[in-house]
Each structure stands twice: as C-alpha cells, then as structure tokens.
Amino acid sequence: WLRTFKYAELVGDERVKSMKAKHKSQAEILYQLGYGFRRLHKNAPGGIYECNNKCSCNKQTCSNRVVQNGIIAQLQLFKTVGRGWGVRTLHDLPLGTFISIYSGEIFTSEQADARGKKIGDEYQADLDFFENINNDSDDEEDEDENSEIHSELDNDEDEENKIPSSNIESRSLRSRDLNNKKDRKKSSKSKPNKKDKNSTLNRTLLPDYDGVVYTLDAKLVGNVGRYFNHSCSPNIAVQNVFVDTHDIHFPWIGFFTTKTIRAGTEL
Template sequence: MISLYGGDISNGLENVPVCIEKGLCEEGLQKFQYTPENVQGVGCDVDPSEVTLPGCSCRSASCVPSSCPCLRFGLAYTEGCFLEQREDSGASYSQPVFECDVLCVCGESCQSRVVQSGLQTRLCVFRTENRGWGVVTLEAIRRGRFVCEYAGEVIGFEEARRRQLSQTPEDKNYIIAVQEHGGSQGLGVTFVDPAFMGNVGRFLNHSCHPNLIMMPVRVHSVVPRLALFSSRDIEPGEELTFDYSGGHTEKRVGAGDLQRKVCLCAEQNCTGFLPLDISVLQ
C-alpha cells in the first residue's frame, strides 16, 4: 500500500496533481525539471511548441474524416478512446495520427482533440522494490484511454548517441527513439530524453507484458507527441508500464551489449534484458 504525499511534482503544470509516495518528495528530483510537453533540445531543428501545421475550417462541433483535412488518414479516436489495438503490447493502427489544433475552427469538444487535452488521470510516483521509480494509477482506466505523454527534450541523432555513449552501467537510460515509416519519404526518427526535463511518463517502468502502448500523435507540430494509451482495462492501484521497444525484438549483439541492462519485469514472456536501440551506438 502506497502512502501518498500531498504534493504535486508537476507544480500545477498538469490538469490534475501528480502525487508522490510519502518520503520521496525530494529524493532524486533535485536536478529534474517538470515539463508537461516536449521541449527543444540539442540537435532538434524544430521547436515542438511552435505551431507548424495548418488548421481546418470545419464549423461542425466535431470533425469527420470525409471533410476534415486533419483527419485525412482517418479517425483515430472514438468516444475519447484509441480505435484499433491488439491484445499484445503493440498497436495495429498503422496510419499517422493527427489531431485538430489551435488553428482549427472546430470546437474544443471535437472528437479529434484527445492528447492535447493533457493529463486527466490521477497518477502517483512511487519507489519499486528493485526497479527504481514507478507509476501507479489512483483511478480505473478504461481500455483505449489516453493516459499521459512521454515528454522531455527532443534531441538529434548525434546528441542521442553522445548521451548514450557517456552513460555508465549504473546510469538509467531514458532516451526513447521512435521510428516512423513514411513511404516514399523514408524513415523518420524522433529522440526524446526526459532525464532532466520531462513529465510523469519519465517515471514509467518497462514491462515485456505492459498495460500501455505508445503512439506518436501530431497536434500542432511536425514533431510528434509520444502518447501512451491503455491497452486493457486497468484497476486503481495498478502499476502502469509500457514496452520500451514498442513491441519490436532487437538484435542482441554489437556495441549495445556493453550497456544492456537486465529486465526485472518478472513477466512470463520476459526477454531478459531491457530494450536498447543500438543504432545510435554504431
């Protein structure tokens, strides 16, 4: 049973307070700055907070794919929930996800506005027995609901490589690399590092059988937000986890072997090691 601390590690930057286990309010957070959304870091040419995508001129209360340019790839949500999911750790939704943004004429109640509405679920950061920080939900979460972002510094490839190579075996690796295939436009990669600037997503643990899935979602910028949705119904008090690899098995040889860390998720399908993107190490 977690004894809750009455504070808010987001310092009022989220819609709801992000509490922390009693006695941990100062531990390990001295050098951490909370930010609810991505910020521009070294090697990132685009400021994630800058509005770079056009808005729609839909005058209906809620946009529909047939007439809204923001939904040209289809509707991603229904009743606030992500549409397509598999039973495992991945997501079957393969189309890019765009939301209506601040330049759109449609109303705030548009069904295409989900991730931009921010954190709505009461979460609590706590200390696990052997995996460092963790996050539990204080309320029930229905399958497909948006839970939180994995927000932090958006950095370039060279900076991601430099930071990863500078890590010791004792250091925690927070860098997430999300690869997107854009057809004729090739492969796009977004690196997010919330080690020193980030949100509650920074404290989520990996699991080989998680209850959250990550999807890149674009709201007003070409830089995607790394949104985490529930892959099943989640009960109050459950720890929230996601698969750091996005459900993709990695090659287990090469330079990354020197930094690979043991996975302690204790799931039956555990691969034995935490995921590590070795592409930035080669």
C-alpha cells in the same frame, strides 16, 4: 480525421482494407481509425492527427483533441520493489484511455549519441515514426511473399522442400515500444534497406524528408512518462500523435491503456 484516414491507407492498415471490403462508408471508417468518444481502442500505425489551431472546431467539445488536453487520469509515482520508481493509477481506467505523453529534450541522433556516452541513454527514445512505417510496409510485403512461398510448398508432395517454421523470421521490436536506444540501433542495422518499394509512401508522406531522426531525452528534463516500467504483460501502449505540427519528424509519443485497468495497478 481525414489525414488519419489518408495515412492509414498509405501504410496498409488492415482495418481500412477490411472495412472497405465490407463496403463501409468513409465516415464509418474514420470513426474506427481515430478516437471513439476520446478513447483509442486500437493502435493506429499511420499515426493519429489531432485537430489544431488551423481547425475551426470548438476546442472544448471537439472529440479529436485528446493528447493535447494533457493528463486527466489521477496517477501516483511510487517506489517499487527492486525496479526503482513506478507509476500507478488511483482510479479505474477504461480501455483506450489517454494516460500521458513521453516528454523530454529534443536532440539530433548525433547529439543524443554524444550525450548518451556522457550521462547515459536509458531515457532516450527515437522519434523514428517515418522509418517505422516504412519498415512495417516492408514486413507486410515480406509476409505476403512468405505466405505465397508456403502456399506453393504446402501443395507440393515433396515434404523435403518445405520450409520449417523455425526459419521464419520474427518481426523485431522498434522504438514505438520504447526499447533501449542501443537495442533499437541493432534492430535497424539488421534489416537491409529496400529501395523503391515504398516510393509512393515516401513521396506522399514526406516529399522533402531529409533522413534526420530526432531523439527525445528525458534524463534531466521530462515528465511522469519516464517512470513507466517495462513489462512482459503491458497494460499501456505507445501511439504516435501529431498535434501542433504535421511534420513527421516530431510526433508526440502518447501512452494509452490497452485494457481496463483497476485502481492501484502499476502502469
């Protein structure tokens, strides 16, 4: 729990800022950041850190052990119309319910690229949690800078100097949305690297980070997680969860419901 709180602070989680402003206790903040009754009510950009074999808690009753307990929801694999295989739930699922992880074989980026050229990369997902939170911090700083610029311009009587809203750059999707690997590469290349802005984050999160990004490939070996289809109106979301190790190279990719889902609905 404390590690989840610590990393949420480092990545600038808005919930931490808001609750601190309201003088909430650390215990209250911890409850809001992690699982509530074994459910994840809001995405945690800093990651969720579950208890593991280094903890003295009871494995059966600990509420900070969710993803590691495996699939509990009753799921059904079925053939969709025009979209291949899909997954649906056989019973109602409340908001924040854990569905499944995305599992597969682990490769380095170079190995995954070579493998993708041979058998395809449609089931590949980068484990680039560290890069994502760095980019998120950059985006927040950019947004703060843009808001300051807009504030100054709004107070200026010269309308010609105002920046049109169409010029505001939108935030790109990253691998937390499990986009195609090729699209993620284009997205990462379009954003310049910013040095020193996240030096504190880098030193604290991963002092010996070697820059290596690993990739999960579920093409040949995987689980039900590889059959979730993309949707313009998704009802599940990805959350990075650390279980057996806190090595930031290897988060578990967990799927959680973002709303109450009725039985028979595709996930």
